[in-house]
Amino acid sequence: MASSSTVSGDVRRGARTPSAAPRVRRRLPAGPWLFAAPGLLITGVFILYPFVSTVVNSFTDRRTLIPGTFVGLANYRELLHDDMFWIGLRNSTLYVVGVVPALVLLPLLLALLVQKNIPGITFFRSAFYTPVVASIVVVGLIWVWLLDERGLVNSLLETVGVGRAGFLSDQWLLLLSAMAVTVWKGLGYYMIIYLAALANVPRELHEAASVDGAGAVRRFLTVTVPAVRSTMVLVGALSSVAAFKVFSEVYLMAGPDGGPAGEDTTLVMLVQRTGTGLTGRVGYASALSVVVFVVTVALMLLVLRADRKEDA
């Protein structure tokens, strides 16, 4: 149980003053539940209940306005023969493969760049965080404009003589562009996580390596990387889960139908498309959602397991 470690930490804290803590404990009436009630109510009604009903609905043919009946595994069987499902699964998987390595490595390099306290560094740190602050819709629309057939990137490419590219019209370039935008927006966020981790790296290690004649690259690989390895795993887990569930970037850049012939549709886009509206197939969209959920949990476990193996 995830809570057990923190609870024991709690007990340890209480143990320092063994007499007083239990006394505070005993004298409370219904108060505690009043404190927790709003949070528990909202979480129960809008997170846990929908989760359970997603799983239940995935075995029915429920539609938006029709309650639906139990159909067993029919939705899941249909998934296997649905081309759009495989396209969605492919794109969401490609997204993980493309985005995660960049988001594990680039923010670390960026954190090293802004770590040193030189004049104006606070400004740079905040400025690099701007894309994180901006709404994904704003970010999407900015990049749609930048990557337009006649946009800034293409006119710069033309000016230097490379020629124009169909960033938003070619199936693969579109997916790649969306990935680049995801990385661009995520850089600052993960940079902060790395900054906090880097602050805990003892400088003696760097000094010792320096004395031994290790250059900057060598020190990065033998001192910095091992020291922030657990943070890299965390970033890997967070970014892979987020990448698999990508919706907004692709929706905004490729349009609601997912680019040319829907070839850029991701799984969550498919959930949104099939499950909403008056004719929404809630049952089928729920089965898709269950797939999203299972893969997300599997990704987490995979990353965490890779971490444990390296420890052994």
Place this chain on the structure above:
Amino acid sequence: MTVLEKVRPAGAPAPERRPRPRVTDEHGRRVRVWELVLRYLLLLAVLALTVGPFLWQLSTSLKGPSEDIFQSPPALLPGHPTLHNYQRVADTIPVWDYAVNSLKVAGANVVTNCAGSALAGYALARLRYRGRKAATLVFILAMLVPVEGIIIAQFTTMRELGLNNTLIGVVLPGCVGAMNVLLMRNAFLNLPYEIEEAAYIDGANVWQRFLRIALPSVKGTLAVVAIFAFMGAWDDFLWPLIVLSDPSKFTLTIGLNYLHGTFANDERLVAAGTIIAVAPLIALFACLQRYFFRGVGEGAVKG
């Protein structure tokens, strides 16, 4: 000042011993000039990459109808800056109404998240009762559930409650984030028990201890929860897109998507709309970034 500067050992020699201030690194050693130049060059390059697109958008929004916004090589600055496009956005879609809707949603989200997660966090960290572990587990499980996977069921739940296509419906599912509850719980756990014990002996009841003693001590984390809640609500796209169907109830993000779909041909207009949406957030962030970096850094270090 960020957390990093605070955490850092005070290794830097006192300034009065130096003939003139020099640039030093985090360990108080001098930074070589060529390294400094290289660092600033890299910093400026990244700056251009991260902030440049926003400036280009701003520039586009200021370009008048007579300017060619597609010319190559591109004109980085507007030839005749004008605010005309901002007025045109307001004539095309009720952008200020959308902004007000976004503000309502974000404001409500801040209030409910701060209050709800402080209360629940306190109950999880400080109060003893049967089922406390179960309550903690509920929030941990909720944090693991991907919102994208339950969004259709959230939508049907909302319809059963008759709150579809209302701003309340936009606010409710995220109004006490499980993540925020756990953040507050950790903050309360880090407070020493002794202070509350003293108050208890003085006869303070649980509400007094919560409001007068515990809550003021976790202001930093509360600020982070508030900022996250505001940004999360102001920036959210998928959920409002699903819940809201009546254009008069749109939030700014949905309104912008609508503007983009309807007037895709006039980039000046879309650019002005995006600037209206992003400017308040950048301003807010610029004001609060001190707390923000400190709070986020603290959370990550402890986590």
